[in-house]
Structure formats: C-alpha cells, structure tokens
Amino acid sequence: MYPMIDPALADAGLGDAEDDDFDAVESPDALLPDHRYLDRELSWLAFNQRVLELAEDPSLPELERANFLAIFASNLDEFFMVRVAGLKRRIMTGLAVPTNIGRSPVDALADISREAHALQLRHADAWAGKVRPALADAGIEITDWEALTGDEQAALSEYFQAQVFPVLMPLAVDPAHPFPYISGLSLNLAIRIRNARTGRQEFARLKVPPMLPRYVEVRGTSEITRFIRLEDLIANHLGDLFPGMEVLDHHAFRLTRNEDMVIEEDESENLIQALEAELMRRRFGPPIRLEITDDMDDVTLDLLVRELDITDQEVYRLPGSLDLRGLFDLGKIDRPDLRYPPHLPTTSVSFQPGDSNSRPDMFKAIRKADVLVHHPYESFTTSVVAFLEQAARDPHVLAIKQTLYRTSGDSPIVQALIDAAEAGKQVLALVEVKARFDEANNIVWARKLEKAGVHVVYGLVGLKTHCKLALVIREEDGTLRHYSHIGTGNYNPKTSRIYEDFGLFTADPQVGKDLTRLFNELSGYAIEKKFKRLLVAPLHLRKGLIRQIDHERKNAEAGKPASIRIKVNSMVDEEIIDALYRASAAGVKVQVWVRGICSLRTDLEGISDNITVRSILGRYLEHSRIFAFENDGDPQVYIGSADMMHRNLDRRVEALVRVTDPRHLDELLAFFDLAMDPGTSSWHLGAEGVWYRHSEDGEGNPLVDLQDKTMGLIQRRRRARAVR
Structure with a gap:
C-alpha cells in the first residue's frame, strides 16, 4: 500500500478555556438510542471489503488490481494478529468485556469468523476468476506446472536445483522428531510420505523460503510473460527432497499467530530491554488462524489441528493459492501500461x-x-x-x-x-x-x-x-x-x-x-x-473537540449557520460520536470522511438525519486528519495526528494545530467539498452499516476521481505560479 469555539476565545484558542467550561457541555444521552453504534471489528472488515472492491474493478489497471489483492491480504493478516488476537487473549484471561455494541466477546469472535470467512472466499475468487484472467489477457500469465512444455519444465528444474533446493529444510515428524514449530505467516507444505523400507506412512513439513521470489519466471519463446508459483515448483520436486520415499500427497497451509504487543511499563524499567524481550516472545505467540487449501485431506488437517491446538472456527479452507501477499512481487514487472500513470510530486x-x-x-x-x-x-x-x-x-x-x-x-x-x-x-x-x-x-x-x-x-x-x-x-x-x-x-x-x-x-x-x-x-x-494554537491529547483534545461540536449545536439551535466536517482514518470514540449525534439532532450538517473503521450510524431516525459519511480509497492511502467547524462564519479548522479512537484520545500524545491563513482554510475546505460532492467517486455509508460504492453516474460514466483531480489542481497551481 487505504474531519466553535466562542468567538471571544477564537484568538486565544481552545487551550485557554477552563476545564469547568468543558464539563459544562450538556449530555442528554438519555435521548439517544441504545443501539447507536456499529461494531468496530465488523466495520474494519467492511473497510477491507472496500479494498477488495478496488481489486474487483475492471476499470483499474491490471497490476494495480493485483496490488490491491495483496493489500487486502496484508491488512487481514494484521487484523488477525492484533485485533482478533487481542480479543482472544482477553477471553482466555477472563478480562474481556462486551464490545461497543454490547456483544459478548465469544459472540463477537463468531461474528468476525463468519464475515472473515466470506471475505477470504471472495478474495480467492477475485484472484482466480477476475484478476488472474485479466492479467493473462494483458500478457502476464500465472501458470501451473502441468501447463508447461517439457523444455520449460527442464529449465525450471535446473533453476530449482541451483537456487531453491539448497535452502529448503524438510522436517520429518515421527517418534524421534516432534512436530516442528510453525512460524507466523509462513507458507508451508504438509507432506505425507510412505517409507519404502517399513511401508509406514509419515508426515513432513516443508517451509516455502520467504527470501526467494514467490513467482518464478518461466523462460521460453512465448511472447507472454509467464510465472509459476514457487510452492508449485517445489511441490513438483518433492522426490528430490525425500529420496527412497513415496510421496503420497501434499497440501499448502499457513498459520497466523498472536503478534500483539503487551508491554508492562513502570518508571524503573528499561523500555528498550522490555521491548526486545517482547519481540522475542511475539515470535512464539499462540495460533489464531490456520489457512489451508480446499483439497487438504482430513488426515492431514486433523494432525495440524491437533498439533497446533486450534479450533474448527479458526480453520479457513480456501480455493487456489494461499498468501496472496505474494502478488506484491508482480510490482517488479516492467509494464507501466498496466499501472496507474506515473505522478511526480511537485515542489510546493x-x-x-x-x-x-x-x-x-x-x-x-x-x-x-x-x-x-x-x-x-x-x-x-x-x-x-x-x-x-x-x-x-x-x-x-x-x-x-x-x-x-x-x-x-x-x-x-x-x-x-x-x-x-x-x-x-x-x-x-x-x-x-x-x-x-x-x-x-x-x-x-x-x-x-x-x-x-x-x-x-x-x-x-x-x-x-x-x-x-x-x-x-x-x-x-x-x-x-x-x-x-x-x-x-x-x-x-x-x-x-x-x-x-x-x-x-x-x-x-x-x-x-x-x-x-x-x-x-x-x-x-x-x-x-x-x-x-494546539489541542493536545490525552488531557485536552477530546474536551476541546466536544466543546467545538457542542458550540455548533448551540449555534444551530439559535438559528445560526452551523456545520461540522471531520476527516479521519477511524471514527470509533463513543463520546465524540454521541456529540455528533446531538449536533445532528439539533440541525447541524455533519460530514464525516473516514477511510477505515466507522462506528457512527447514519440510519437513526431523528438522530443522524443530518449526518453524511463517505469513504475514499485509491492509489494513495487517505491519511490526513482534518477538523472543520463553521463557527457562525468564522471557520475553525485543525489538522493533526489524531483519529477518533480511545487510544488516540486517552492513551497517546496527539496534537492538532489550528490553521489560520485564509488561503489554507480555503484549500482545506475545497478539498472537503470535492470529497463530498455527489459527482466524486466514493463509498456511502447506508443503513445497518452497509457501504455502497458510487463510481458511475446514471449513464454509466465514471465519476470524478478525487486523487486524480487533486493532482491536476496542484499541478495547475504550480504552472500558474511559473507563468507569473
């Protein structure tokens, strides 16, 4: 790799307001419905679905579509290693509490499993049924060993012997060799073999070397650029690894481990030493997901489940190849025609x-x-x-x-x-x-x-x-x-x-x-x-933003112009969301531009009627945070590092700075105007937390791409300066 102060306080900034003023904000939460948030974990999965939808989009360049498939896979890995792992750890230690929508942790895990299974199947289908054929049509083919000619197989066998065989490490499992440690995110082959001397079936594990190219180019006379997966090449040379053995079967599998960090700090502890110890521990975190190919036999699966101590819910049976992060390697292919047009950043x-x-x-x-x-x-x-x-x-x-x-x-x-x-x-x-x-x-x-x-x-x-x-x-x-x-x-x-x-x-x-x-x-x-001119967390940022939001609410109630615009990566914090609901109910126009998680709902009658939520994903990862308040015609606009999450507002040092130059205010607000324009391609948050993509007008014409448009606007601004 996918945004009121009292005019009397405007010049001094929010930092001059006393805590008593912040505490005076009215909180009529009794008027808000109980089920007013969307589940944050399912909302994250919905974000990754939006990434997947870019990969499925036939209008995008083929190598960019493959890249979005890899981004989806990488995102999902981190989600399991951190969010799912953290939830599972809290359940095991008895520290788990209900989720932000009141679901029990066990039920939340079941919800995540259901949605993640469906998404991973859709991801696999997008590769096999859409992106892989599109690449082939464009002259880049990911082929299988059986489809190669004899000469091509011979050439690849030479490559295997020279470049792959020396670094492979097959590990047998028998009474003298315990089940090996399976590292997190490694791609492996589970191999069943028969000992020719004893006739007994045995098991071996072979790790696909991560330092080698995942896709091996097939050298030949074809005009098409062709590759074979490394694990496919290895699987067709298992006889070289187990001489004197009969290879009965082999299947790919991949394990995800808990890699969340838990650092216990105190003032006397050396943080660096604690981190180094924790990094070592993280390598051996407990398994939380097992991905297998859909053709894996029950004998092999039972062995993996038993030895890895993993539940059926944590097994993901998938068609086709595993670990599509490997598609990042296709980015090395010299086909600029299959990528976004190059963009050279301009100097301010x-x-x-x-x-x-x-x-x-x-x-x-x-x-x-x-x-x-x-x-x-x-x-x-x-x-x-x-x-x-x-x-x-x-x-x-x-x-x-x-x-x-x-x-x-x-x-x-x-x-x-x-x-x-x-x-x-x-x-x-x-x-x-x-x-x-x-x-x-x-x-x-x-x-x-x-x-x-x-x-x-x-x-x-x-x-x-x-x-x-x-x-x-x-x-x-x-x-x-x-x-x-x-x-x-x-x-x-x-x-x-x-x-x-x-x-x-x-x-x-x-x-x-x-x-x-x-x-x-x-x-x-x-x-x-x-x-x-700064709002700083953890002490003053939340209070300052809620005060701004509440000021807009009071302006709306007094018949004054009132609007709130927020651009963030995540909108999760309940206090901020409730303040936005109160503002919306009072008539404030609230626009939220969010890249990832959004627990804010838009389908609460009488509460969120004035709230609009959009999401934009594209060639660049939308990362900036903008907070803009109309303030009765005297806009108060902040930029900075904070997302609307508990960790950002309560457990991090964050800083927002108030932007004061009128030119910069115009630029930031115009950027927001473009994002929220009905003619701009984006995802709209609808009822029940479902996101709907709007990328074409009623006649099938593509809507404006915000990032392409912004590139053009800034380039024109530079040319105008050069002319002067």
Whole structure:
C-alpha cells in the first residue's frame, strides 16, 4: 500500500478555556438510542471489503488490481494478529468485556469468523476468476506446472536445483522428531510420505523460503510473460527432497499467530530491554488462524489441528493459492501500461527556488507566510526533508527537536539529525519505539541516533507519542525564532509517496512556544499545560473537540449557520460520536470522511438525519486528519495526528494545530467539498452499516476521481505560479 469555539476565545484558542467550561457541555444521552453504534471489528472488515472492491474493478489497471489483492491480504493478516488476537487473549484471561455494541466477546469472535470467512472466499475468487484472467489477457500469465512444455519444465528444474533446493529444510515428524514449530505467516507444505523400507506412512513439513521470489519466471519463446508459483515448483520436486520415499500427497497451509504487543511499563524499567524481550516472545505467540487449501485431506488437517491446538472456527479452507501477499512481487514487472500513470510530486509553490541553480531558503519562505503542503501531491523531499537538512547545516540554528513514530534507518531525516548533532547543535529526538510492527527497526536507528550524540527520549510511561512535530530554534539578529512543522503523517520519506497527508510550516511565535513547552513536557514527566494554537491529547483534545461540536449545536439551535466536517482514518470514540449525534439532532450538517473503521450510524431516525459519511480509497492511502467547524462564519479548522479512537484520545500524545491563513482554510475546505460532492467517486455509508460504492453516474460514466483531480489542481497551481 487505504474531519466553535466562542468567538471571544477564537484568538486565544481552545487551550485557554477552563476545564469547568468543558464539563459544562450538556449530555442528554438519555435521548439517544441504545443501539447507536456499529461494531468496530465488523466495520474494519467492511473497510477491507472496500479494498477488495478496488481489486474487483475492471476499470483499474491490471497490476494495480493485483496490488490491491495483496493489500487486502496484508491488512487481514494484521487484523488477525492484533485485533482478533487481542480479543482472544482477553477471553482466555477472563478480562474481556462486551464490545461497543454490547456483544459478548465469544459472540463477537463468531461474528468476525463468519464475515472473515466470506471475505477470504471472495478474495480467492477475485484472484482466480477476475484478476488472474485479466492479467493473462494483458500478457502476464500465472501458470501451473502441468501447463508447461517439457523444455520449460527442464529449465525450471535446473533453476530449482541451483537456487531453491539448497535452502529448503524438510522436517520429518515421527517418534524421534516432534512436530516442528510453525512460524507466523509462513507458507508451508504438509507432506505425507510412505517409507519404502517399513511401508509406514509419515508426515513432513516443508517451509516455502520467504527470501526467494514467490513467482518464478518461466523462460521460453512465448511472447507472454509467464510465472509459476514457487510452492508449485517445489511441490513438483518433492522426490528430490525425500529420496527412497513415496510421496503420497501434499497440501499448502499457513498459520497466523498472536503478534500483539503487551508491554508492562513502570518508571524503573528499561523500555528498550522490555521491548526486545517482547519481540522475542511475539515470535512464539499462540495460533489464531490456520489457512489451508480446499483439497487438504482430513488426515492431514486433523494432525495440524491437533498439533497446533486450534479450533474448527479458526480453520479457513480456501480455493487456489494461499498468501496472496505474494502478488506484491508482480510490482517488479516492467509494464507501466498496466499501472496507474506515473505522478511526480511537485515542489510546493512557496518552496520553489528563485532560479534553477539556487537552493531555496526554507526559513525565509516560512517567515514570509505559513506554508501548507499536501503530500504526495507536493514533495516531501523538497519540503520536510529540505527543511531539516537546511536546519542541520545552518550555523544560526541552535537546536532541533522532533518526534519520530515510524521512519527508516536510511532516512535522510535521521541523517539530518545526526549531522546536526555532530555539528554541535542541540538535538532532541523523541522516538516512539512501541510503534506496532516497527519496534525492532525503531530500536536500531534510535541507538544509531544516540551514538551520534542526539538526545533520544522514549516518551512518557503509559503513553505512545503519536504526534508529528518538528521544531527548529534559530538565532536571528540577537533573538531566537521558532520554526515549526506540524503534520498529519509520519516523518517517513518512503510512505510519504503513497500516504496522503498535510503538513503546516509556520514561524508563528505562539506555535513555537506551544511546541517548546510540549517538547519539554514530553522529555520530562507529564503533559499538564494547555496550549494556545494546539489541542493536545490525552488531557485536552477530546474536551476541546466536544466543546467545538457542542458550540455548533448551540449555534444551530439559535438559528445560526452551523456545520461540522471531520476527516479521519477511524471514527470509533463513543463520546465524540454521541456529540455528533446531538449536533445532528439539533440541525447541524455533519460530514464525516473516514477511510477505515466507522462506528457512527447514519440510519437513526431523528438522530443522524443530518449526518453524511463517505469513504475514499485509491492509489494513495487517505491519511490526513482534518477538523472543520463553521463557527457562525468564522471557520475553525485543525489538522493533526489524531483519529477518533480511545487510544488516540486517552492513551497517546496527539496534537492538532489550528490553521489560520485564509488561503489554507480555503484549500482545506475545497478539498472537503470535492470529497463530498455527489459527482466524486466514493463509498456511502447506508443503513445497518452497509457501504455502497458510487463510481458511475446514471449513464454509466465514471465519476470524478478525487486523487486524480487533486493532482491536476496542484499541478495547475504550480504552472500558474511559473507563468507569473
């Protein structure tokens, strides 16, 4: 790889309001129906169904469709490793509580199993019946061993002996060899063999090597590019692995394990050591899903179920090949005609150099006016990376402070921080080593930063640091100036090419003071203070948003213009949802643009009549968070890192910044207008939590693609600047 304050408080920002004001918000929840939420786990599965629908769409390029199948598979793996595993663990420990819709945990697992089984079957059918034939029609064929000519089989046998056979490790299961450990997400062959000497049937397990290409190209004279699956190639050479044995049968299977992290923190514990121990434990987490091919015999299945201690509900019998994450490998095929047209991110107008030979002065541009960048339409490299690299080499820069949630060890951002520290600047990196599935990488480059002299801080006990903040302190004419960046996405140059995000650069002194205080608290002990242009979790963000929502409700009741627009990845938090219901019931127009989970309903008569929910998926992963409130004609708009989930509002350090430049307000609101326009392709949330795709008009013509349209708008904006 798939968004009111009281006018008297507008200039000061929500941070100046007292807690008593927040607590004064009316909460007539008795008027709201009991069954007012959608199940969050089933809503997530509905999101992944939307990903699958992109793969099923014949209007999309063939290799992109295959990529969406791989994304679906990868998403579902993580869902089982984290969400299902966590639910199962809580059931086993007796700590489980009813779900957000009141379902018992055991019933919730049954619901998930039912929906996941249906989705996996649909996923398999999409590959076998739609995408694989479409690829073949386009000249890329995934073939089977039996369909190859003798010469082709001979050539592949040579490849097998030279490149595959040496790394295979068949493991026998008999009285002298216990059932082997099956690693999570590995693809395996379960093999039944007969000992020629004793005549006894035995079992062996063979792991398909994950370091080898999943699809092996068939060399030949055909004009069609053809591949054979690695497991198919191995299966047709089992005789080489078991000489003197009769191979009776073989079947593919795949295991998913619990890989959720449980870190018990206290102030005296070394977090890095605890994480490393937990990462080792995670490799041996209990099984939670067994995928098998639909032709597996009962003898083999019974053995796997018994040895893996797994239930029938956790067995997924699927037609065709397993682990379609392997389709990511097809992305290496040189067929640009079967992909989205290439898009080269443009440099933000504000950061474009005066001439082709000059390097832009980032600080000068930010002093001139706030700069809002929109990735990946506008380049991350020529904005965020350039900002930090200039800060690292500028002799007037005294200090750099930055949060890092997900990045990579070869990131130019990490290198810029190292360069700055080695140049004698004060550098603080607040590293969140608990970023799920990036823990091991984060530990490696955090230690690399420490060795270079960077002050590395691992955040507050009990809280993840998820906010995206960078602060540069620069001496100018004897005074210190703050240059700030607040983003909605990670400081990761790789994901910035496919994640849609906003970032705000500002030299506003108040934002600089807010960030200085926040960084000091993050490297200290607690988040206590309120802020002027920031809303910060866990203490003030939820209260601030509910206050804004309630202010819109009161405006509607007073006959004033009132609307709320929220763009997030997930909308789950019950307090926020209830506040939106109350606003809707009072007549506030509420528009929610959500990529993934949405527990908000649109089918509650008299309650959600004014609520519209849309979802957009495409070539880029919609990732930005926007919160816009009409505020009786004086829009209050925030961007930042927080989703509307319990963890974001209660157990993470998150930050939203209020956008004040009228040009930026217009840009953000126009972006929202385009997303919610009936002429834009999107999914609409309907009754009972069912999503309906709207991609064509009444005459069968395709609706506007928001991401293509945004690309064009930003390119035209750059050309207009060049003409001037």
